[in-house]
Amino acid sequence: MKIVHIADTHLGLAGFNRIDPDSGMNLRERLVYDNFLESMKIVVRQKPDAVVHAGDLFDRVKPRTHAYIAVMSALNMLEEAEIPLILISGNHSMPKTRYTPSPFEVLKYHRAEVHCAYKYSYEKSEVGDTTFHLIPNMLNASQYRDAFNEIEISPDTCNVMVTHGLATTLRDYRLRTVAEHEIDSTMLSEDFNYIALGHFHGQKQVSENAWYSGSIEYCSYNEINDTKGGLVVDTESGEVVPLKLPNTPMANLGKIDCGTITPSEITEKIASIIDRMEDPAGTICQVRLENILREKMRNINREEMTAIKDLVLNLRITTDTIDPVNRGFEAEDPSSVDYVDEFRKFVRIQGLEGGLEEKVIKTGTGIFKTVLEKHREAE
Ligand SMILES: [Mn+2]
Structure with missing residues (x-):
């Protein structure tokens, strides 16, 4: 058959x-x-x-x-x-x-x-x-x-x-x-x-x-x-x-080394990548900003960034900074934060003993998911 x-x-x-x-x-x-x-x-x-x-x-x-x-x-x-x-x-x-x-x-x-x-x-x-x-x-x-x-x-x-x-x-x-x-x-x-x-x-x-x-x-x-x-x-x-079946594409726009470039060069770079895409408005996108300091992140022009985000179906920005409070753009758009993943990462660095880590992750992610589901339903 x-x-x-x-x-x-x-x-x-x-x-x-x-x-x-x-x-x-x-x-x-x-x-x-x-x-x-x-x-x-x-x-x-x-x-x-x-x-x-x-x-x-x-x-x-x-x-x-x-x-x-x-x-x-x-x-x-x-x-x-x-x-x-x-x-x-x-x-x-x-x-x-x-x-x-x-x-x-x-x-x-x-x-x-x-x-x-x-x-x-x-x-x-x-x-x-x-x-x-x-x-x-x-x-x-x-x-x-x-x-x-x-x-x-x-x-x-x-x-x-x-x-x-x-x-x-x-x-x-x-x-x-x-x-x-x-x-x-x-x-x-x-x-x-x-x-x-x-x-x-x-x-x-x-x-x-x-x-x-x-x-x-x-x-x-x-x-x-x-x-x-x-x-x-x-x-x-x-x-x-x-x-092969049709779906909404998800594109990795790659990494941008932000170490030596200015905040407006960062947005320009993202814009030029999106500019070369076939159907940005129908694509879910992700870009990674590397070597970026909190200060520089804050200095990225909000309107420029909003304009860029409007070009695509969604833009997720991740950073490689080790500064735990660096949540510049994610904080502006709470829907782009993967709370469950953030929680998991947080628990993993606490160094819990043996089965406790899994237990805390399991219980915690369960609660997060219930809350997020309720929130989504309320929306
Ligand atoms: Mn499934």
């Missing part, structure tokens, strides 16, 4: 304080929907026997109305092309209480063929010549193992496992997000023809038969070096081919 594997679409993701003049919607949010639907057109054109979505369809438990509309439009396309959709819930779609219905409840009201696991338990679906073993996001790590133990390999069909979490082989990337669970290497069993993973946003093969498709979009600056897109998989031969 030919499948297209995608994941981590995070529909409803917004940010950057730019408004789409046509719809009045947050521009970033609009672009996420547009790119998702364009991607679905490309997926359908592949004529797969099934589309597999390995979790984090929505960016949050209570999706925005437009996020539902995007999903309904995608289901229209799949229904028309008679392509079944197989999906699981990820950690971003996990209701925290019993009273919050899952956003996936809505999907059953569409006529498209949808096989969706989101009830914290193992489910399997037979589609064509393939059995899909679905392990959605669980409430705790041990339940992953319990669900995995329930799997019975069907000898007469291809077997594909779909799950969402961080493979232990990628441990270095841990703590990037909320309610993260680890998938140990014994779960990446060779008994499956293919294992479709979600959660890690870069496209990556983690064992002979297991892949992260990666997200479609660059969801945070941490992902600036990631490969994005989908995967076309032949479950019989095991062949996996990357599928």
